[in-house]
Amino acid sequence: SYVLTQPPSVSVAPGQTARITCGGNNIGSKSVHWYQQKPGQAPVLVVYDDSDRPSGIPERFSGSNSGNTATLTISRVEAGDEADYYCQVWDSSSDHRRVFGGGTKLTVL
Amino acid sequence: EVQLVESGGGLVQPGGSLRLSCAASGFTFSSYSMNWVRQAPGKGLEWVSYISSSSSTIYYADSVKGRFTISRDNAKNSLYLQMNSLRAEDTAVYYCARDQRIFGVVTGFDYWGQGTLVTVSS
Numbered sequence: 001s002y003v004l005t006q007p008p009s010v011s012v013a014p015g016q017t018a019r020i021t022c023g024g025n026n027i028g029s030k031s032v033h034w035y036q037q038k039p040g041q042a043p044v045l046v047v048y049d050d051s052d053r054p055s056g057i058p059e060r061f062s063g064s065n066s067g068n069t070a071t072l073t074i075s076r077v078e079a080g081d082e083a084d085y086y087c088q089v090w091d092s093s094s095d096h097r098r099v100f101g102g103g104t105k106l107t108v109l
Numbered sequence: 110e111v112q113l114v115e116s117g118g119g120l121v122q123p124g125g126s127l128r129l130s131c132a133a134s135g136f137t138f139s140s141y142s143m144n145w146v147r148q149a150p151g152k153g154l155e156w157v158s159y160i161s162s163s164s165s166t167i168y169y170a171d172s173v174k175g176r177f178t179i180s181r182d183n184a185k186n187s188l189y190l191q192m193n194s195l196r197a198e199d200t201a202v203y204y205c206a207r208d209q210r211i212f213g214v215v216t217g218f219d220y221w222g223q224g225t226l227v228t229v230s231s
């Protein structure tokens with residue numbers, strides 16, 4: 001089955017840029033989606049199809065995907081961005097299951 | 110406004126059964142494929158099951174295949190998850206999530222319910 005690997009944690013100071021990676025075999029050939037989840041809340045889609053943003057998501061959130069790594073970039077990080085972030089793909093080669101990465105805890109110092 | 114409201118969670122003994130429901134409103138439910146996603150306490154997200162808009166296509170995660178059954182009633186704008194032979198490792202918050210469609214292509218889960226907690230314990 002397809003595996004997505006994320007770092008357990010990333011720390012960044014306010015105003016700096018956070019980069020959260022998501023590794024997978026030839027992930028560049030798949031569409032990657034990213035979710036933000038704050039404690040006690042449901043996940044929220046922040047980037048879809050590698051780099052598109054749903055309406056209402058700040059431009060500070062962006063994404064890229066190439067080779068074996070997809071990246072969620074959060075520019076000018078704010079305290080309110082502190083959350084868990086998950087990458088996700090649709091593995092059409094494996095019984096069409098949706099796969100999530102293990103999640104990354106973003107800490108704003 | 111799109112709303113997804115789950116219900117039916119609770120405490121159940123190992124080997125028992127539970128049926129979760131997800132009531133949808135604010136959009137044409139019959140036009141969208143839907144999913145169940147769960148999250149064990151303190152753990153990450155795990156996709157559980159998918160059902161197409163017409164119920165013609167259904168997928169399950171290996172961890173629940175043969176024990177869980179996803180279904181929907183488009184006339185009632187409702188999604189269901191019948192869970193049988195429950196195990197301790199099925200303990201989680203269960204979310205229903207709508208598939209986003211962009212020009213007819215499914216891409217990401219764009220709306221989620223607030224979740225319902227299922228606890229499997231004796």
